[in-house]
Amino acid sequence: MSKSISGFSKLSKSEKIDWIVSTYLSNSDIAKNTIKQYFNTDKKLQQLHDEFIENTISNYYLPLGVAPNFLINGITYAVPMAIEESSVVAAASKAAKFWMDRGGFKTTVISTTKIGQVHFMYEGAVDDLRLFFNSIKTKLIEDSKPITKNMEMRGGGIIDIELRDKTENIEGYYQLHATFETLDAMGANFINSCLEQFAKTFKAEAEDTLDSPVEVIMSILSNYVPDCLVRAEVSCEIEALSEGDIDPEAFAKRFVQAVSIAEVEPHRAVTHNKGIMNGIDAVVLATGNDFRAIEAGVHAYASKDGKYKSLTHAKVEDGIFSFWMEVPLALGTVGGLTSLHPLVKVSLDILGKPKATELMQIVAVAGLAQNFAALRSLTTTGIQEGHMKMHLMNILNQFDANSREKEAIVNHFKTHTVTHSAVVEAINKLRA
Numbered sequence: 264m265s266k267s268i269s270g271f272s273k274l275s276k277s278e279k280i281d282w283i284v285s286t287y288l289s290n291s292d293i294a295k296n297t298i299k300q301y302f303n304t305d306k307k308l309q310q311l312h313d314e315f316i317e318n319t320i321s322n323y324y325l326p327l328g329v330a331p332n333f334l335i336n337g338i339t340y341a342v343p344m345a346i347e348e349s350s351v352v353a354a355a356s357k358a359a360k361f362w363m364d365r366g367g368f369k370t371t372v373i374s375t376t377k378i379g380q381v382h383f384m385y386e387g388a389v390d391d392l393r394l395f396f397n398s399i400k401t402k403l404i405e406d407s408k409p410i411t412k413n414m415e416m417r418g419g420g421i422i423d424i425e426l427r428d429k430t431e432n433i434e435g436y437y438q439l440h441a442t443f444e445t446l447d448a449m450g451a452n453f454i455n456s457c458l459e460q461f462a463k464t465f466k467a468e469a470e471d472t473l474d475s476p477v478e479v480i481m482s483i484l485s486n487y488v489p490d491c492l493v494r495a496e497v498s499c500e501i502e503a504l505s506e507g508d509i510d511p512e513a514f515a516k517r518f519v520q521a522v523s524i525a526e527v528e529p530h531r532a533v534t535h536n537k538g539i540m541n542g543i544d545a546v547v548l549a550t551g552n553d554f555r556a557i558e559a560g561v562h563a564y565a566s567k568d569g570k571y572k573s574l575t576h577a578k579v580e581d582g583i584f585s586f587w588m589e590v591p592l593a594l595g596t597v598g599g600l601t602s603l604h605p606l607v608k609v610s611l612d613i614l615g616k617p618k619a620t621e622l623m624q625i626v627a628v629a630g631l632a633q634n635f636a637a638l639r640s641l642t643t644t645g646i647q648e649g650h651m652k653m654h655l656m657n658i659l660n661q662f663d664a665n666s667r668e669k670e671a672i673v674n675h676f677k678t679h680t681v682t683h684s685a686v687v688e689a690i691n692k693l694r695a
């Protein structure tokens with residue numbers, strides 16, 4: 264049977280399922296049931312989800328958790344997190360609780376500028392192009408007024424447009440490099456619409472003015488936003504780091520060393536930053552933002568000095584332990600999924616309907632907290648103890664443990680180390 268198809272997009276949802284199941288899945292009844300099991304009984308809600316993307320066949324659930332006790336600039340938040348990985352929400356919660364008793368997190372929005380570019384080719388004299396750009400710049404902005412009018416009324420809009428000469432990189436390559444303030448919107452549609460208008464005006468006017476043609480290659484926002492930056496930090500006296508049998512001096516020293524390693528060693532930096540993204544992505548997803556854009560921008564920022572490095576930094580100075588991060592986050596709290604996905608609305612309500620700048624601060628804190636929790640485990644007990652404790656339920660579910668078995672095994676592992684094989688052994692023993 265052919266495994267390719269023309270016109271798949273035109274099939275109904277149930278025809279799509281039938282085709283996928285009969286073409287690719289041998290256990291077709293079970294697969295079909297699994298796909299349908301995830302349909303929502305509320306038809307309107309299901310249709311809303313079907314229409315978020317294309318060729319929808321079902322819903323793919325992620326758990327939505329909440330990490331309470333985040334004290335940020337004196338306000339206490341419960342932070343919604345959508346993520347599949349066990350121990351992330353527990354780690355964030357534990358770090359939040361720890362810092363709540365030590366003054367909480369402090370944050371500052373450093374900048375909120377977003378970027379878009381029209382990439383074009385031009386083989387003529389650069390001085391002619393410069394003169395032409397300077398003469399046309401006001402018109403580029405004027406012609407975009409129908410797009411920018413509402414944003415300007417709210418206080419945002421186009422900040423500037425520059426002509427950038429990139430001919431050192433590619434012969435004949437230039438950019439219109441534009442900066443924008445998009446306030447509470449992530450701004451992708453707004454920026455792309457402005458850019459396409461710039462391109463249209465630029466090309467049309469160039470035809471009448473320049474001797475050589477302008478060939479627009481593409482007009483698109485950049486997800487690299489080093490000037491949409493937020494800082495999150497915590498600090499306390501070294502003695503205040505004391506908890507349980509942790510020696511605060513030794514802990515602070517090891518912690519700072521762990522961060523230093525991630526500052527110089529890219530293999531470690533990638534994992535270190537992955538831990539930060541555990542927190543960032545989970546809140547970004549829960550609040551309906553684009554985690555791919557955030558991921559791409561954050562990792563580019565981690566390489567801004569020409570080498571991939573830790574996003575967080577730590578020091579001990581004059582008896583004070585400080586831990587901080589600056590991270591670029593272009594987020595929105597209006598538009599996109601924020602007003603469409605019912606759980607996104609609930610998540611934003613839990614956070615008190617934040618403005619985009621407030622959400623930037625919350626998301627940065629979630630990343631910093633996550634990194635603090637991971638590094639505390641790594642430099643003390645090792646990561647597996649806490650992670651496996653949280654992962655226990657996943658292993659029990661793999662073995663279809665019933666509630667009586669779960670209770671007995673969870674009790675057993677209160678005093679034993681969780682490893683996959685130890686859990687399997689305990690289940691087998693119980694069942695025998």
Ligand code: HMG
Nearest residue numbers: 350351353354356357360534535538636637640646649650
């Ligand atoms: P613990 O000390 O065993 O926890 O920590 P506890 O039972 O004493 O509870 C203390 C608090 O932790 C609780 O306070 C909660 O806030 C939280 P309470 O609610 O009781 O007032 N907590 C929980 N919250 C929700 N559900 C739970 C739960 N248990 C504790 N079941 C913990 C256990 C896992 C928190 C700790 O060991 C930890 O923080 N581990 C780090 C885990 C981690 O970083 N996970 C991320 C996945 S690993 C990874 O991908 C990243 C990594 O590679 C990054 C890197 O290398 O840098 C590690």
